[in-house]
Amino acid sequence: MKPRCAVLDDYQGAALTSADWSPLADRIDVRVLREHLTDRDALVAAVEDCEILVVMRERTPVDAALLDRLPQLRLLVTSGMRNASVDVAAARARGVTVCGTASSSEPPTELTWALLLGLARHVPAEARALREGGPWQSTVGADLAGRTLGLVGLGKIGGRVARIGLAFGMDVHAWSPHLTEERAAEHGVRLAKDRRELLADSDFVSLHMVLSDRTRGLIGEPELRAMRPHAYLVNTSRAGLVDGAALLRALREGWIAGAGLDVFDTEPLPADDPLRSLPNVLALPHLGYVTKGNYARYFGQAVENIEAYLAGAPVRELT
Template sequence: MRLRCAVLDDFQGVATTIADWSPIADRVEVVAFREHPASEDELVAAVADFDIVVTLRERVAFPAAVFARLPRLRLLVASGMRNSVIDHAAAHAHGVTVCGTASSSTPPVELTWALLLGLARGLVEESTALRTGGPWQSTVGADLAGSRLGLLGLGKIGARVARVGVAFGMDVVAWSPNLTDERVAEAGEGVRRAGSLAELLGGSDFVSVHLALGERTRGLLGAPELALMKPEAYLVNTSRAAIVDQDALLAALAGGRIAGAAVDVFDQEPLPAGHPMRGAPRLLATPHLGYVSRDNFRRYYTEAVEDIAAFLAGAPVRVLG
Protein backbone atom coordinates (compact mmCIF):
# COMPACT_ATOMS: atom_id res chain seq x y z
CA MET A 1 0.00 0.00 0.00
CA ARG A 2 1.33 3.45 -0.99
CA LEU A 3 1.86 6.09 1.63
CA ARG A 4 0.22 9.51 1.24
CA CYS A 5 2.11 12.80 1.28
CA ALA A 6 0.46 16.22 1.66
CA VAL A 7 2.28 19.31 0.39
CA LEU A 8 0.94 22.40 2.14
CA ASP A 9 0.70 26.00 0.89
CA ASP A 10 1.53 25.29 -2.74
CA PHE A 11 0.14 28.74 -3.61
CA GLN A 12 1.72 28.86 -7.07
CA GLY A 13 0.86 25.26 -7.94
CA VAL A 14 4.47 24.34 -8.74
CA ALA A 15 5.54 21.99 -5.94
CA THR A 16 5.03 18.77 -7.89
CA THR A 17 6.54 20.03 -11.16
CA ILE A 18 9.51 22.17 -10.12
CA ALA A 19 11.29 19.12 -8.69
CA ASP A 20 11.53 15.45 -9.69
CA TRP A 21 9.27 13.34 -7.47
CA SER A 22 9.75 10.16 -9.52
CA PRO A 23 12.20 8.53 -7.04
CA ILE A 24 9.29 8.00 -4.63
CA ALA A 25 6.36 7.87 -7.07
CA ASP A 26 5.89 4.10 -6.78
CA ARG A 27 5.69 4.27 -2.98
CA VAL A 28 4.10 7.64 -2.21
CA GLU A 29 0.99 9.40 -3.47
CA VAL A 30 1.61 13.17 -3.42
CA VAL A 31 -1.26 15.63 -3.02
CA ALA A 32 -0.58 19.39 -3.10
CA PHE A 33 -2.85 21.88 -1.33
CA ARG A 34 -3.01 25.40 -2.78
CA GLU A 35 -5.29 26.81 -0.06
CA HIS A 36 -3.82 27.66 3.33
CA PRO A 37 -5.51 25.94 6.30
CA ALA A 38 -7.13 28.81 8.18
CA SER A 39 -7.32 27.00 11.53
CA GLU A 40 -6.01 24.02 13.42
CA ASP A 41 -9.25 22.17 12.69
CA GLU A 42 -8.88 22.82 8.96
CA LEU A 43 -5.27 21.61 9.04
CA VAL A 44 -6.18 18.40 10.86
CA ALA A 45 -9.12 17.74 8.56
CA ALA A 46 -6.94 18.25 5.48
CA VAL A 47 -4.02 16.00 6.48
CA ALA A 48 -5.58 13.42 8.83
CA ASP A 49 -5.28 10.70 6.18
CA PHE A 50 -1.66 11.41 5.28
CA ASP A 51 1.51 9.71 6.50
CA ILE A 52 3.84 12.50 5.38
CA VAL A 53 3.44 16.29 5.36
CA VAL A 54 5.68 18.79 3.58
CA THR A 55 5.23 22.27 5.04
CA LEU A 56 6.51 25.57 3.68
CA ARG A 57 8.65 27.71 5.98
CA GLU A 58 6.91 28.68 9.26
CA ARG A 59 3.49 29.37 7.85
CA VAL A 60 1.69 26.40 9.44
CA ALA A 61 2.18 25.69 13.14
CA PHE A 62 2.56 22.14 14.42
CA PRO A 63 2.11 22.35 18.21
CA ALA A 64 1.63 19.35 20.50
CA ALA A 65 -2.16 19.51 20.08
CA VAL A 66 -1.85 18.99 16.31
CA PHE A 67 0.48 15.99 16.61
CA ALA A 68 -1.96 14.45 19.09
CA ARG A 69 -4.72 14.71 16.49
CA LEU A 70 -2.67 13.21 13.64
CA PRO A 71 -1.95 9.61 14.71
CA ARG A 72 -1.19 8.56 11.13
CA LEU A 73 1.55 11.16 10.61
CA ARG A 74 5.08 9.74 10.57
CA LEU A 75 7.24 12.29 8.71
CA LEU A 76 7.11 16.09 8.67
CA VAL A 77 9.39 17.87 6.19
CA ALA A 78 9.95 21.61 6.65
CA SER A 79 11.69 23.88 4.16
CA GLY A 80 14.80 25.33 5.74
CA MET A 81 16.84 23.92 8.62
CA ARG A 82 15.16 25.93 11.38
CA ASN A 83 11.47 26.07 12.23
CA SER A 84 10.15 27.78 15.34
CA VAL A 85 6.49 26.76 14.93
CA ILE A 86 7.09 23.00 15.13
CA ASP A 87 7.03 21.46 18.62
CA HIS A 88 9.96 19.10 18.14
CA ALA A 89 9.56 17.45 21.55
CA ALA A 90 5.91 16.69 20.80
CA ALA A 91 6.83 15.35 17.37
CA HIS A 92 9.33 12.96 18.98
CA ALA A 93 6.80 11.92 21.61
CA HIS A 94 4.28 11.02 18.91
CA GLY A 95 6.79 9.15 16.79
CA VAL A 96 7.04 11.78 14.06
CA THR A 97 10.40 12.39 12.40
CA VAL A 98 11.01 16.04 11.44
CA CYS A 99 13.43 16.82 8.61
CA GLY A 100 14.52 20.02 6.90
CA THR A 101 16.01 21.18 3.63
CA ALA A 102 18.59 23.70 2.51
CA SER A 103 17.52 27.29 1.91
CA SER A 104 19.39 29.99 0.02
CA SER A 105 19.95 33.47 1.46
CA THR A 106 20.11 34.96 -2.02
CA PRO A 107 16.35 35.46 -2.66
CA PRO A 108 15.67 37.48 0.54
CA VAL A 109 18.73 39.64 -0.12
CA GLU A 110 17.48 40.41 -3.62
CA LEU A 111 13.93 41.10 -2.43
CA THR A 112 15.24 43.44 0.25
CA TRP A 113 16.82 45.57 -2.44
CA ALA A 114 13.75 45.37 -4.67
CA LEU A 115 11.67 46.76 -1.81
CA LEU A 116 14.20 49.39 -0.78
CA LEU A 117 14.58 50.66 -4.33
CA GLY A 118 10.82 50.57 -4.83
CA LEU A 119 10.40 52.79 -1.78
CA ALA A 120 13.22 55.15 -2.69
CA ARG A 121 11.95 55.82 -6.20
CA GLY A 122 8.19 55.61 -5.63
CA LEU A 123 7.89 52.83 -8.20
CA VAL A 124 4.42 51.63 -7.19
CA GLU A 125 2.91 55.11 -7.17
CA GLU A 126 4.51 56.12 -10.45
CA SER A 127 3.69 52.87 -12.24
CA THR A 128 0.08 52.96 -11.03
CA ALA A 129 -0.32 56.57 -12.13
CA LEU A 130 1.14 55.88 -15.56
CA ARG A 131 -1.15 52.89 -16.16
CA THR A 132 -4.32 54.56 -14.87
CA GLY A 133 -4.07 58.00 -16.46
CA GLY A 134 -2.68 59.68 -13.39
CA PRO A 135 -0.14 62.48 -13.25
CA TRP A 136 3.09 62.29 -15.21
CA GLN A 137 5.60 62.26 -12.33
CA SER A 138 4.34 62.94 -8.84
CA THR A 139 7.15 61.77 -6.55
CA VAL A 140 10.70 62.94 -5.94
CA GLY A 141 13.00 59.98 -5.42
CA ALA A 142 15.41 59.54 -2.52
CA ASP A 143 19.08 59.12 -3.42
CA LEU A 144 20.91 56.02 -2.22
CA ALA A 145 24.45 57.23 -2.91
CA GLY A 146 25.64 59.22 0.08
CA SER A 147 22.72 58.22 2.29
CA ARG A 148 23.02 56.01 5.37
CA LEU A 149 21.80 52.41 5.43
CA GLY A 150 21.22 51.10 8.94
CA LEU A 151 21.13 47.32 9.23
CA LEU A 152 19.57 45.60 12.21
CA GLY A 153 21.48 42.34 12.06
CA LEU A 154 24.63 41.47 10.18
CA GLY A 155 24.30 37.74 9.74
CA LYS A 156 24.31 35.80 6.48
CA ILE A 157 21.59 37.93 4.88
CA GLY A 158 22.44 41.25 6.52
CA ALA A 159 26.09 41.04 5.49
CA ARG A 160 25.13 40.49 1.85
CA VAL A 161 22.69 43.40 1.97
CA ALA A 162 25.53 45.50 3.42
CA ARG A 163 27.85 44.74 0.50
CA VAL A 164 25.21 45.86 -2.00
CA GLY A 165 24.73 49.06 0.00
CA VAL A 166 28.46 49.75 -0.16
CA ALA A 167 28.35 49.18 -3.93
CA PHE A 168 25.61 51.84 -4.16
CA GLY A 169 27.89 54.27 -2.36
CA MET A 170 25.91 54.23 0.87
CA ASP A 171 27.26 54.76 4.37
CA VAL A 172 26.48 51.35 5.92
CA VAL A 173 26.16 50.92 9.68
CA ALA A 174 24.96 47.86 11.58
CA TRP A 175 23.72 46.97 15.04
CA SER A 176 22.42 43.91 16.84
CA PRO A 177 22.31 42.89 20.51
CA ASN A 178 25.45 40.77 20.14
CA LEU A 179 27.26 42.28 17.17
CA THR A 180 31.06 42.24 17.45
CA ASP A 181 33.77 44.23 15.73
CA GLU A 182 35.06 40.96 14.26
CA ARG A 183 31.72 40.26 12.60
CA VAL A 184 31.62 43.79 11.19
CA ALA A 185 35.13 43.32 9.78
CA GLU A 186 34.03 40.08 8.11
CA ALA A 187 31.25 41.98 6.34
CA GLY A 188 33.88 43.89 4.40
CA GLU A 189 35.23 47.36 3.89
CA GLY A 190 32.75 50.18 4.13
CA VAL A 191 30.65 48.63 6.91
CA ARG A 192 30.87 49.91 10.48
CA ARG A 193 29.15 49.25 13.79
CA ALA A 194 26.65 51.67 15.31
CA GLY A 195 27.20 52.43 18.98
CA SER A 196 23.58 51.73 19.89
CA LEU A 197 20.16 50.98 18.45
CA ALA A 198 19.16 54.59 19.08
CA GLU A 199 22.18 55.85 17.15
CA LEU A 200 21.40 53.61 14.19
CA LEU A 201 17.71 54.56 14.07
CA GLY A 202 18.28 58.27 14.53
CA GLY A 203 21.00 58.60 11.92
CA SER A 204 19.84 56.30 9.12
CA ASP A 205 17.99 57.21 5.95
CA PHE A 206 17.04 53.58 5.36
CA VAL A 207 16.67 50.94 8.10
CA SER A 208 16.51 47.28 7.11
CA VAL A 209 15.71 44.43 9.52
CA HIS A 210 17.72 41.20 9.32
CA LEU A 211 17.53 39.78 12.84
CA ALA A 212 16.45 36.34 14.00
CA LEU A 213 13.30 36.38 16.11
CA GLY A 214 13.94 35.70 19.79
CA GLU A 215 13.18 37.01 23.25
CA ARG A 216 15.58 39.94 22.81
CA THR A 217 14.31 40.94 19.37
CA ARG A 218 10.54 40.41 19.68
CA GLY A 219 8.96 43.87 19.63
CA LEU A 220 12.39 45.47 19.33
CA LEU A 221 11.00 48.32 17.24
CA GLY A 222 8.01 49.79 19.05
CA ALA A 223 6.57 53.29 19.11
CA PRO A 224 9.51 54.81 21.05
CA GLU A 225 12.06 53.32 18.67
CA LEU A 226 10.17 54.29 15.51
CA ALA A 227 9.91 57.83 16.90
CA LEU A 228 13.72 58.01 16.78
CA MET A 229 13.73 57.65 13.01
CA LYS A 230 13.98 60.71 10.80
CA PRO A 231 10.70 61.83 9.16
CA GLU A 232 12.28 61.29 5.74
CA ALA A 233 13.59 57.80 6.61
CA TYR A 234 12.30 54.46 5.35
CA LEU A 235 11.95 51.08 7.11
CA VAL A 236 12.26 47.70 5.38
CA ASN A 237 11.40 44.40 7.08
CA THR A 238 11.95 41.09 5.28
CA SER A 239 12.85 39.20 8.45
CA ARG A 240 10.05 38.52 10.98
CA ALA A 241 6.94 40.60 11.56
CA ALA A 242 7.11 40.31 15.36
CA ILE A 243 10.39 42.25 15.49
CA VAL A 244 8.45 45.40 14.59
CA ASP A 245 5.35 46.31 16.60
CA GLN A 246 2.70 46.22 13.89
CA ASP A 247 0.34 48.71 15.57
CA ALA A 248 3.20 51.14 16.17
CA LEU A 249 4.27 50.86 12.54
CA LEU A 250 0.74 51.47 11.28
CA ALA A 251 0.47 54.53 13.51
CA ALA A 252 3.82 55.88 12.30
CA LEU A 253 2.76 55.47 8.68
CA ALA A 254 -0.68 56.97 9.20
CA GLY A 255 0.80 59.95 11.01
CA GLY A 256 3.54 60.51 8.45
CA ARG A 257 6.18 60.13 11.17
CA ILE A 258 8.36 58.18 8.72
CA ALA A 259 8.47 58.56 4.94
CA GLY A 260 7.43 54.98 4.29
CA ALA A 261 7.95 51.29 4.94
CA ALA A 262 8.23 48.09 2.96
CA VAL A 263 7.31 44.77 4.56
CA ASP A 264 7.28 41.19 3.34
CA VAL A 265 6.23 39.61 6.67
CA PHE A 266 3.07 39.97 8.73
CA ASP A 267 1.58 39.03 12.08
CA GLN A 268 -0.96 36.86 10.22
CA GLU A 269 -0.13 34.96 7.04
CA PRO A 270 -1.80 34.83 4.61
CA LEU A 271 -2.94 38.35 5.42
CA PRO A 272 -6.74 38.48 6.03
CA ALA A 273 -8.78 40.54 3.58
CA GLY A 274 -9.65 43.23 6.11
CA HIS A 275 -6.24 43.52 7.76
CA PRO A 276 -5.15 47.18 8.23
CA MET A 277 -1.81 46.44 6.55
CA ARG A 278 -3.67 46.04 3.26
CA GLY A 279 -4.71 49.67 3.22
CA ALA A 280 -1.96 51.43 5.15
CA PRO A 281 -0.58 54.62 3.57
CA ARG A 282 3.10 54.93 2.66
CA LEU A 283 3.43 51.12 2.71
CA LEU A 284 4.92 48.87 0.03
CA ALA A 285 3.86 45.33 0.94
CA THR A 286 4.52 41.92 -0.63
CA PRO A 287 3.05 38.52 0.40
CA HIS A 288 6.14 36.95 2.04
CA LEU A 289 8.07 36.50 -1.19
CA GLY A 290 11.50 36.57 0.43
CA TYR A 291 12.23 32.90 -0.15
CA VAL A 292 10.09 32.48 -3.29
CA SER A 293 12.32 31.93 -6.31
CA ARG A 294 12.66 29.16 -8.87
CA ASP A 295 16.05 27.97 -7.64
CA ASN A 296 15.01 28.04 -3.99
CA PHE A 297 11.78 26.16 -4.62
CA ARG A 298 13.64 23.62 -6.72
CA ARG A 299 16.06 23.13 -3.84
CA TYR A 300 13.25 22.85 -1.25
CA TYR A 301 11.24 20.23 -3.04
CA THR A 302 14.17 18.26 -4.42
CA GLU A 303 15.52 17.87 -0.90
CA ALA A 304 12.02 17.10 0.40
CA VAL A 305 11.98 14.15 -1.99
CA GLU A 306 15.41 13.12 -0.71
CA ASP A 307 14.18 13.39 2.88
CA ILE A 308 11.18 11.18 2.13
CA ALA A 309 13.29 8.59 0.27
CA ALA A 310 15.81 8.45 3.10
CA PHE A 311 13.04 8.07 5.67
CA LEU A 312 11.50 5.21 3.69
CA ALA A 313 14.94 3.58 3.59
CA GLY A 314 15.16 3.76 7.37
CA ALA A 315 17.99 6.31 7.42
CA PRO A 316 16.48 9.82 7.77
CA VAL A 317 18.64 12.78 6.74
CA ARG A 318 18.63 16.45 7.80
CA VAL A 319 16.74 15.58 10.98
CA LEU A 320 15.62 18.61 13.03
CA GLY A 321 14.91 18.95 16.73
Protein backbone atom coordinates in the same frame (compact mmCIF):
# COMPACT_ATOMS: atom_id res chain seq x y z
CA MET B 1 -1.71 0.51 1.11
CA LYS B 2 0.89 3.12 0.12
CA PRO B 3 1.79 5.84 2.63
CA ARG B 4 -0.06 9.08 2.07
CA CYS B 5 1.77 12.39 1.81
CA ALA B 6 0.32 15.92 1.84
CA VAL B 7 2.10 19.06 0.72
CA LEU B 8 0.64 22.04 2.60
CA ASP B 9 0.24 25.65 1.51
CA ASP B 10 1.45 25.22 -2.05
CA TYR B 11 0.08 28.64 -3.00
CA GLN B 12 1.46 28.66 -6.54
CA GLY B 13 0.86 24.98 -7.29
CA ALA B 14 4.62 24.66 -7.76
CA ALA B 15 5.55 21.74 -5.52
CA LEU B 16 5.16 18.95 -8.05
CA THR B 17 6.77 20.87 -10.91
CA SER B 18 9.75 22.23 -8.95
CA ALA B 19 11.27 18.79 -8.43
CA ASP B 20 11.28 15.30 -9.87
CA TRP B 21 8.82 13.28 -7.82
CA SER B 22 8.95 10.27 -10.15
CA PRO B 23 11.13 8.17 -7.79
CA LEU B 24 8.19 8.23 -5.38
CA ALA B 25 5.42 7.72 -7.94
CA ASP B 26 4.80 4.06 -7.10
CA ARG B 27 5.67 4.32 -3.43
CA ILE B 28 3.46 7.03 -1.94
CA ASP B 29 0.20 8.82 -2.67
CA VAL B 30 0.78 12.57 -2.83
CA ARG B 31 -1.84 15.29 -2.50
CA VAL B 32 -1.26 19.02 -2.69
CA LEU B 33 -3.21 21.59 -0.68
CA ARG B 34 -2.99 25.01 -2.31
CA GLU B 35 -5.34 26.80 0.09
CA HIS B 36 -4.04 27.80 3.52
CA LEU B 37 -6.28 26.16 6.13
CA THR B 38 -6.50 28.34 9.22
CA ASP B 39 -9.27 26.25 10.77
CA ARG B 40 -7.67 23.41 12.75
CA ASP B 41 -10.59 21.04 12.25
CA ALA B 42 -10.47 21.54 8.48
CA LEU B 43 -6.71 21.01 8.49
CA VAL B 44 -6.96 17.81 10.50
CA ALA B 45 -9.71 16.50 8.24
CA ALA B 46 -7.52 17.17 5.20
CA VAL B 47 -4.37 15.40 6.44
CA GLU B 48 -5.24 13.07 9.32
CA ASP B 49 -4.70 10.01 7.13
CA CYS B 50 -1.19 11.09 6.15
CA GLU B 51 2.05 9.49 7.26
CA ILE B 52 4.12 12.27 5.68
CA LEU B 53 3.66 16.05 5.62
CA VAL B 54 5.69 18.54 3.61
CA VAL B 55 5.34 22.06 4.99
CA MET B 56 6.66 25.45 3.95
CA ARG B 57 8.50 27.21 6.72
CA GLU B 58 6.14 29.01 9.10
CA ARG B 59 3.07 28.90 6.89
CA THR B 60 1.22 26.32 8.99
CA PRO B 61 2.25 25.95 12.66
CA VAL B 62 2.75 22.35 13.74
CA ASP B 63 2.52 22.33 17.52
CA ALA B 64 1.88 19.65 20.10
CA ALA B 65 -1.89 20.09 19.95
CA LEU B 66 -1.94 19.50 16.21
CA LEU B 67 0.45 16.57 16.46
CA ASP B 68 -1.87 14.93 18.98
CA ARG B 69 -4.59 14.95 16.33
CA LEU B 70 -2.37 13.37 13.66
CA PRO B 71 -1.50 9.95 15.13
CA GLN B 72 -0.54 8.50 11.74
CA LEU B 73 2.10 11.14 11.08
CA ARG B 74 5.66 9.79 11.05
CA LEU B 75 7.66 12.20 8.87
CA LEU B 76 7.49 15.99 8.71
CA VAL B 77 9.61 17.73 6.06
CA THR B 78 10.01 21.50 6.31
CA SER B 79 11.69 23.93 3.96
CA GLY B 80 14.90 25.23 5.53
CA MET B 81 16.82 23.81 8.47
CA ARG B 82 15.04 26.01 11.02
CA ASN B 83 11.30 26.34 11.49
CA ALA B 84 10.14 28.20 14.58
CA SER B 85 6.55 27.11 13.99
CA VAL B 86 7.33 23.40 14.32
CA ASP B 87 7.61 21.94 17.81
CA VAL B 88 10.48 19.55 17.08
CA ALA B 89 10.64 18.22 20.63
CA ALA B 90 6.92 17.43 20.69
CA ALA B 91 7.22 15.72 17.32
CA ARG B 92 10.13 13.60 18.47
CA ALA B 93 8.24 12.63 21.64
CA ARG B 94 5.43 11.33 19.43
CA GLY B 95 7.72 9.36 17.14
CA VAL B 96 7.66 11.89 14.30
CA THR B 97 10.92 12.57 12.46
CA VAL B 98 11.41 16.19 11.38
CA CYS B 99 13.68 16.85 8.40
CA GLY B 100 14.71 20.06 6.66
CA THR B 101 16.21 21.26 3.42
CA ALA B 102 18.76 23.77 2.22
CA SER B 103 17.65 27.37 1.73
CA SER B 104 19.57 30.09 -0.09
CA SER B 105 20.07 33.53 1.45
CA GLU B 106 20.34 35.27 -1.91
CA PRO B 107 16.59 35.52 -2.67
CA PRO B 108 15.63 37.38 0.55
CA THR B 109 18.65 39.63 0.07
CA GLU B 110 17.48 40.50 -3.43
CA LEU B 111 13.91 41.11 -2.30
CA THR B 112 15.13 43.41 0.47
CA TRP B 113 16.63 45.62 -2.22
CA ALA B 114 13.50 45.36 -4.38
CA LEU B 115 11.51 46.85 -1.50
CA LEU B 116 14.11 49.45 -0.60
CA LEU B 117 14.47 50.64 -4.19
CA GLY B 118 10.71 50.57 -4.71
CA LEU B 119 10.25 52.85 -1.71
CA ALA B 120 13.12 55.18 -2.56
CA ARG B 121 11.94 55.78 -6.12
CA HIS B 122 8.17 55.49 -5.53
CA VAL B 123 8.00 52.68 -8.07
CA PRO B 124 4.46 51.42 -7.31
CA ALA B 125 2.87 54.90 -7.46
CA GLU B 126 4.70 55.91 -10.65
CA ALA B 127 4.01 52.57 -12.36
CA ARG B 128 0.33 52.79 -11.43
CA ALA B 129 0.06 56.36 -12.73
CA LEU B 130 1.71 55.38 -16.01
CA ARG B 131 -0.59 52.40 -16.46
CA GLU B 132 -3.75 54.31 -15.56
CA GLY B 133 -2.99 57.48 -17.51
CA GLY B 134 -2.19 59.55 -14.45
CA PRO B 135 0.29 62.41 -14.14
CA TRP B 136 3.69 62.06 -15.79
CA GLN B 137 6.26 62.23 -12.99
CA SER B 138 4.49 63.06 -9.76
CA THR B 139 7.16 62.14 -7.21
CA VAL B 140 10.80 62.96 -6.47
CA GLY B 141 12.88 59.96 -5.49
CA ALA B 142 15.33 59.62 -2.62
CA ASP B 143 19.03 59.15 -3.41
CA LEU B 144 20.91 56.11 -2.18
CA ALA B 145 24.47 57.25 -2.81
CA GLY B 146 25.71 59.20 0.18
CA ARG B 147 22.75 58.22 2.35
CA THR B 148 22.94 56.06 5.47
CA LEU B 149 21.74 52.47 5.58
CA GLY B 150 21.20 50.99 9.04
CA LEU B 151 21.14 47.22 9.43
CA VAL B 152 19.64 45.59 12.49
CA GLY B 153 21.47 42.29 12.25
CA LEU B 154 24.59 41.48 10.24
CA GLY B 155 24.33 37.74 9.73
CA LYS B 156 24.25 35.85 6.44
CA ILE B 157 21.50 37.98 4.86
CA GLY B 158 22.40 41.23 6.61
CA GLY B 159 25.99 40.88 5.44
CA ARG B 160 24.87 40.47 1.84
CA VAL B 161 22.58 43.48 2.10
CA ALA B 162 25.51 45.48 3.48
CA ARG B 163 27.72 44.68 0.50
CA ILE B 164 25.06 45.86 -1.94
CA GLY B 165 24.54 49.05 0.06
CA LEU B 166 28.25 49.75 -0.13
CA ALA B 167 28.15 49.14 -3.88
CA PHE B 168 25.46 51.83 -4.14
CA GLY B 169 27.81 54.23 -2.36
CA MET B 170 25.86 54.24 0.88
CA ASP B 171 27.27 54.75 4.36
CA VAL B 172 26.39 51.47 6.06
CA HIS B 173 26.30 50.87 9.79
CA ALA B 174 24.93 47.94 11.74
CA TRP B 175 23.86 46.85 15.19
CA SER B 176 22.86 43.65 16.93
CA PRO B 177 23.21 42.63 20.58
CA HIS B 178 26.46 40.72 20.06
CA LEU B 179 27.93 42.44 17.02
CA THR B 180 31.56 43.50 17.49
CA GLU B 181 33.61 46.19 15.80
CA GLU B 182 35.80 43.49 14.30
CA ARG B 183 32.84 41.66 12.78
CA ALA B 184 31.38 44.89 11.41
CA ALA B 185 34.76 45.82 9.93
CA GLU B 186 34.92 42.46 8.15
CA HIS B 187 31.86 43.58 6.21
CA GLY B 188 33.21 47.09 5.66
CA VAL B 189 30.55 48.73 7.84
CA ARG B 190 30.50 50.81 11.02
CA LEU B 191 29.26 49.48 14.33
CA ALA B 192 26.47 51.55 15.90
CA LYS B 193 26.76 51.77 19.67
CA ASP B 194 23.08 50.86 20.15
CA ARG B 195 19.92 50.41 18.13
CA ARG B 196 18.56 53.85 19.05
CA GLU B 197 21.65 55.51 17.57
CA LEU B 198 21.37 53.37 14.44
CA LEU B 199 17.70 54.27 13.95
CA ALA B 200 18.23 57.96 14.59
CA ASP B 201 21.13 58.21 12.12
CA SER B 202 19.73 56.15 9.24
CA ASP B 203 17.86 57.15 6.11
CA PHE B 204 16.95 53.51 5.46
CA VAL B 205 16.68 50.76 8.08
CA SER B 206 16.54 47.05 7.23
CA LEU B 207 15.87 44.27 9.74
CA HIS B 208 17.73 40.95 9.60
CA MET B 209 17.34 39.29 13.00
CA VAL B 210 16.06 35.88 14.05
CA LEU B 211 12.79 36.14 15.98
CA SER B 212 13.07 34.97 19.58
CA ASP B 213 11.75 35.94 22.99
CA ARG B 214 14.69 38.33 23.23
CA THR B 215 14.10 40.05 19.87
CA ARG B 216 10.30 40.11 19.77
CA GLY B 217 9.14 43.75 19.71
CA LEU B 218 12.72 44.94 19.25
CA ILE B 219 11.41 47.90 17.25
CA GLY B 220 8.65 49.56 19.26
CA GLU B 221 7.25 53.06 19.65
CA PRO B 222 10.44 54.61 21.16
CA GLU B 223 12.56 53.18 18.36
CA LEU B 224 10.16 54.27 15.60
CA ARG B 225 9.92 57.77 17.07
CA ALA B 226 13.72 57.92 17.06
CA MET B 227 13.78 57.48 13.28
CA ARG B 228 13.93 60.43 10.90
CA PRO B 229 10.64 61.58 9.30
CA HIS B 230 12.10 60.94 5.83
CA ALA B 231 13.43 57.46 6.74
CA TYR B 232 12.11 54.13 5.51
CA LEU B 233 11.87 50.83 7.40
CA VAL B 234 12.24 47.52 5.52
CA ASN B 235 11.37 44.18 7.12
CA THR B 236 11.91 40.96 5.20
CA SER B 237 12.83 39.02 8.34
CA ARG B 238 9.99 38.43 10.82
CA ALA B 239 6.96 40.58 11.63
CA GLY B 240 7.33 39.98 15.37
CA LEU B 241 10.51 42.04 15.45
CA VAL B 242 8.31 45.14 15.17
CA ASP B 243 5.44 46.25 17.40
CA GLY B 244 2.63 46.18 14.83
CA ALA B 245 0.41 48.74 16.53
CA ALA B 246 3.30 51.17 16.89
CA LEU B 247 4.23 50.71 13.23
CA LEU B 248 0.69 51.54 12.12
CA ARG B 249 0.80 54.74 14.17
CA ALA B 250 4.20 55.63 12.78
CA LEU B 251 2.96 55.21 9.22
CA ARG B 252 -0.33 57.03 9.75
CA GLU B 253 1.12 59.92 11.73
CA GLY B 254 4.26 60.42 9.68
CA TRP B 255 6.92 59.45 12.21
CA ILE B 256 8.62 57.75 9.25
CA ALA B 257 8.22 58.15 5.49
CA GLY B 258 7.14 54.59 4.83
CA ALA B 259 7.78 50.87 5.18
CA GLY B 260 8.57 47.96 2.91
CA LEU B 261 7.11 44.77 4.37
CA ASP B 262 7.28 41.13 3.30
CA VAL B 263 6.30 39.55 6.64
CA PHE B 264 3.17 39.91 8.76
CA ASP B 265 1.81 38.75 12.10
CA THR B 266 -1.02 36.94 10.31
CA GLU B 267 -0.39 35.30 6.96
CA PRO B 268 -2.08 35.41 4.54
CA LEU B 269 -2.74 39.04 5.47
CA PRO B 270 -6.47 39.59 6.15
CA ALA B 271 -8.32 41.44 3.39
CA ASP B 272 -9.26 44.31 5.70
CA ASP B 273 -5.79 44.81 7.21
CA PRO B 274 -4.81 48.51 6.97
CA LEU B 275 -1.34 47.56 5.75
CA ARG B 276 -2.98 46.65 2.45
CA SER B 277 -4.16 50.20 1.83
CA LEU B 278 -1.77 52.65 3.50
CA PRO B 279 -0.20 54.76 0.74
CA ASN B 280 3.26 54.77 2.32
CA VAL B 281 3.50 50.98 2.57
CA LEU B 282 5.03 48.75 -0.09
CA ALA B 283 3.87 45.28 0.94
CA LEU B 284 4.48 41.88 -0.64
CA PRO B 285 2.99 38.47 0.30
CA HIS B 286 6.09 36.96 1.97
CA LEU B 287 8.04 36.39 -1.24
CA GLY B 288 11.53 36.65 0.25
CA TYR B 289 12.49 33.02 -0.27
CA VAL B 290 10.06 32.31 -3.14
CA THR B 291 12.22 31.78 -6.23
CA LYS B 292 12.62 28.94 -8.70
CA GLY B 293 16.02 28.09 -7.29
CA ASN B 294 14.85 27.89 -3.70
CA TYR B 295 11.75 25.92 -4.64
CA ALA B 296 13.95 23.45 -6.51
CA ARG B 297 16.02 23.06 -3.33
CA TYR B 298 13.00 22.77 -1.05
CA PHE B 299 11.02 20.22 -2.99
CA GLY B 300 13.99 18.38 -4.49
CA GLN B 301 15.41 17.74 -1.03
CA ALA B 302 11.94 16.97 0.31
CA VAL B 303 11.81 14.13 -2.20
CA GLU B 304 15.28 12.99 -1.06
CA ASN B 305 14.17 13.09 2.58
CA ILE B 306 11.09 11.01 1.82
CA GLU B 307 13.15 8.50 -0.16
CA ALA B 308 15.58 8.16 2.74
CA TYR B 309 12.71 7.79 5.22
CA LEU B 310 11.18 4.99 3.19
CA ALA B 311 14.62 3.32 3.15
CA GLY B 312 14.87 3.66 6.93
CA ALA B 313 17.57 6.35 7.00
CA PRO B 314 16.19 9.94 7.06
CA VAL B 315 18.60 12.68 6.05
CA ARG B 316 18.87 16.36 7.08
CA GLU B 317 17.11 15.69 10.38
CA LEU B 318 16.43 18.77 12.52
CA THR B 319 17.78 18.71 16.04
